[in-house]
Amino acid sequence: MENLLMKLNRYRRLILILSGLALVILVGLMTGRVEAAPASQEIANESCLFCHSQPQMAKTFPNGEVLSLFIDGSTFEHAVHGQEGIACVDCHEQMAQVPHPAFAAQTIRDAKLQLYTVCQECHFDRYNSVLDSVHQTALASGNFNAAICTDCHNPHTQTRITDKDTGETLPEAHLFIPETCARCHSAIYESYKQTVHGTALTEEGNLDVPTCIDCHGVHNIQDPTTSQFRNETPLLCAKCHTDPAIMDKYGISTDVLDTYVADFHGTTVTLFEKTDPNLPTNKPVCTDCHGIHDIKPVKDPQAGIAIKENLLVKCQRCHPDATANFPDSWMSHYIPSVQNYPVVYYVNLFYKILIPGVLGGMVIYVLTDIYRRFIARKKGGAH
């Protein structure tokens, strides 16, 4: 008896294929054609899932890689394409024939690269909009590991991202974004998770902080190592950091851009950004002091740059001779006041009084002089 079961088990795959064949032929006989590319109503998802719902179903590629061919029908039903009534054969037209026609992919990646192009049939604009992104350029130059649609959106399990009525990103989709990028950029993700922004997102579900795509975009990601990207960094951070509607909740100053621009470093960078954004700058932008994928709260007891020793290290990258008190030569983001940088404050105040005082005095002097001469001439002219 046990022997028979084992034998049956061994031939399971064959039995499965034969019964699937029988089913498809039956469906074919009923509808009158099997070969012609059928419309979705004619081949129901169930006839595909008859075979593909077997959890152990897999295919071995010539290089030994094994691809699971299991598709979970109930997950598909709840995913956006299932919900929208898109059928298996709408995306897999050539698989409508069973046994399937030979599929010439040599590796799993090869198979995915061939299959993903179907996205353009329904998402035409989106498909074309990605063509100049870093991933697509990398792909075009032969880096086949660069992200394609299906690396970020599994066609069988992807749930709705935007609200159908408002078009707004749904909170649960928003929270998942960095993990999508982490599939390939895992080191950056691990670092991001520890930042002031990343912990707020991953631990508190805070939607005010930037995910990868707030800084890089999604379908239009550009090379972030160019001079242009660097020169525009202050504006990137300022998008949120000058907005009181966001920052007041956290008690964070919204003067950080203005004070940066007023500073000897920032003035130059801003000028570059306006005149020729491609000019490389040797002055620091926000990320030179705060970090990029490792931004910490400024008062973080270990890495915070409100601590002078931590800040000094940042200055020394460009001012290699800087010593312990060097950061004092710079006003940080402070607007001079009686509390912060009183000397600068009083010097400013002095000039604010002195200059109008001197100029005003001169104007009064000139005016009274003219008046005096005028009166004198009038008197002289009357005789």
Ligand code: HEC
């Ligand atoms: C009789 C069982 C059976 C049925 C029914 C069936 N398939 Fe398959 N399918 C297979 C087998 C076996 C393979 C692996 C073929 C190989 O080894 O190249 C496969 C492979 C695939 C692949 C993967 C191609 C690749 O190599 O990456 C897709 C996609 C697919 N089937 C879709 C479908 C769709 C859509 C339907 C319904 C129209 C369907 N299948 C119906 C047995 C079946």
Ligand code: HEC
């Ligand atoms: C919206 C388009 C779309 C729909 C609908 C769709 N697929 Fe796929 N399918 C794809 C793409 C694209 C791939 C390549 C997968 C990848 O890149 O990971 C794929 C891959 C597959 C594979 C190979 C294994 C894998 O996961 O890569 C099988 C098997 C498969 N699909 C079966 C089905 C079945 C069965 C259905 C219906 C229940 C279905 N597909 C519905 C687009 C679709």
Ligand code: HEC
């Ligand atoms: C046969 C048509 C069709 C194909 C092919 C197709 N899709 Fe879709 N897809 C849809 C429809 C319809 C929706 C729902 C759109 C809506 O309501 O805005 C959708 C929704 C989506 C969404 C969610 C959008 C949102 O705003 O929530 C994503 C992501 C998506 N598809 C990705 C893909 C990817 C990736 C591929 C290629 C593997 C693909 N689709 C292929 C028809 C298709």
Ligand code: HEC
């Ligand atoms: C590097 C990862 C990545 C790639 C590659 C990618 N997407 Fe997206 N996609 C996302 C993320 C993340 C979102 C959510 C965007 C948001 O919340 O604003 C998204 C949103 C979407 C949406 C819904 C909102 C919108 O912008 O329309 C659709 C549809 C979509 N993608 C389709 C595609 C298609 C089709 C491709 C391939 C041409 C593709 N995506 C490639 C990550 C990616």
Ligand code: HEC
């Ligand atoms: C399937 C893997 C994969 C996924 C998923 C992915 N990427 Fe990439 N990404 C790559 C590859 C490969 C490159 C090219 C690397 C290179 O050229 O050095 C790249 C390049 C980049 C670059 C340019 C790097 C440079 O030095 O020019 C950025 C920025 C980037 N990805 C951001 C993202 C973001 C943001 C996400 C998520 C929305 C994401 N990636 C998802 C694989 C991926």
Ligand code: HEC
């Ligand atoms: C607060 C803004 C911000 C966030 C959030 C962010 N990045 Fe970046 N990223 C940058 C900046 C700025 C650079 C340019 C670094 C430089 O000058 O070299 C960069 C560079 C990169 C690069 C290319 C250089 C490198 O280090 O390899 C990749 C890839 C990248 N980011 C991916 C990601 C991913 C993935 C995430 C999410 C986990 C993410 N970024 C989150 C701002 C950000």
Ligand code: HEC
């Ligand atoms: C030359 C280094 C440097 C540059 C450039 C710089 N910062 Fe700062 N930033 C600091 C230091 C140091 C502090 C901590 C000040 C303190 O509390 O003593 C700080 C504090 C902050 C804070 C916290 C403010 C608060 O209320 O707690 C934010 C937010 C900030 N910076 C954002 C930015 C942005 C955005 C830019 C670019 C427009 C930028 N920084 C440029 C060094 C810098």
Ligand code: HEC
């Ligand atoms: C999408 C909006 C957004 C963007 C873009 C953004 N931030 Fe933030 N940032 C926040 C929010 C919200 C917080 C407060 C998080 C919290 O405390 O939970 C924050 C906190 C900070 C802090 C910590 C301040 C403190 O309390 O010590 C620093 C430093 C900072 N950001 C720097 C930057 C820099 C530098 C950039 C650009 C590279 C940037 N941020 C881009 C939203 C943003």
Ligand code: HEC
């Ligand atoms: C990315 C490089 C970079 C970083 C980081 C940097 N600086 Fe500078 N800094 C410059 C450049 C370039 C100049 C202009 C030098 C010149 O014109 O002689 C400058 C000028 C100055 C000046 C004007 C006086 C002088 O020496 O010419 C002071 C003060 C100064 N920096 C302080 C700081 C402090 C404090 C830090 C750390 C908080 C810092 N800098 C971080 C690049 C940088």
